[in-house]
Amino acid sequence: MTQSSELGYIRKIETMGMVDGPGVRTILFLSGCPLRCLFCHNPDMWTTKAGDQISVDEVIAKLKRYKPYYGKDGGVTFCGGEPLTQPKFLIALMKRCKEEGISTCLDTSGYGQVDTFDEILSLTDVILYDIKGLDPDKYKAMTAQPIEVTNTFLAKAQNYDLSIWIRVVIIPDYNDTYIYMDQLAEYIGHLKRIDRVELLPYHTLGVNKYETINMKYPLEGVKAMDKTKCQELEDYLNRKLGLKD
Ligand code: SF4
Known part of the structure; x- marks a missing residue:
């Protein structure tokens, strides 16, 4: 068994997660984005460095304690922040998970160091991939980063034997339209390995956190997305993609 003294930063660990990937999962929140x-x-x-420093061995010891709950579908989900921000730590963790027979799921925006993508993807069983925009200008306005990196990540992911779940946050008066659903269907329809498409209703639960970092909340005044409408859009999109009757 490989021993690893590689250190990384984790903000929190949640056990018995049921929504971030298949089955019962431990969710590791890697800090940095x-x-x-x-x-x-x-x-x-x-x-x-907003997270706590921890070694790969310490994380794996924790995961092994919860392994009996994972069953045949569960495992660990790496989320953030953006887990691709700590590639060396992530790769070392994923390698150890593979050795221990723990399934790996990566919750990601697909933004990171391009030269690390292949190794990470070769160690990933499931990707929860966030689409934050299809148009380069809108993507940049939404994320403050160029779209090319995430496009490269998704293109590379097509070459690996893994399952992809797409996730899109739906914001009122921004992307809550059937026209956008048609654009998403066109884009996603050309991809391989897509097993699930979820729309996540925008919520305002994080607003107060901006005060603590002395930042104005960027979407001030935007209301939470209506969950029923979001579900209708999700049903429409999934029907178009043939993922739902
Ligand atoms: S929502 Fe965007 S900015 Fe916030 S942690 Fe996720 S990828 Fe980073």
Whole structure:
């Protein structure tokens, strides 16, 4: 068994997660994110060192304690922040998970160091991939980063034997339209390995966190997305994609 003294930063660990990937999962929140999504409800995760320093061996010891609950579908989900922000730590963790027979799921925006993508993807079983915009200008306005990096990540992911779940945050008067659903259907319809498409209703639970970092909330005045309408849009999109009758 590989021993690893590689250190990284984790903001929190949640056990018995049921929504971030298949089955029962332990969720590791890796701190650090180079994006600045207008709807971000975790600005306290942007700085890598906002997390607690921890070694790969310590994390794996914790995961092994919960392994009996994972069953055949569950495992660990790496989320953030943006887990691709700590590639060496992530790769070391994923390698150990593979050795221990723990399924790996990556919750990501697809933004990171391009030369690390192949190794990470080769160690990933499931990707929860966030689409934050299809148009380059709108993507940049939403995230403050160029779209090319995430497009490269998704293109590379097509070459690996893994399952992709797409996630899109739906914001009132921004992307809550059937026209956008048609555009998403066109884009997603050309991809391989898509097993699930979820629309996540925008919420305002993170607003107060901006006060603590002395920042104006970017979407001030925007109301939470109506959950029923969001579900209708999700049903429409999934029917178009043939993922739902
Ligand atoms: S990728 Fe996630 S953590 Fe990073 S800014 Fe966007 S919503 Fe926030």
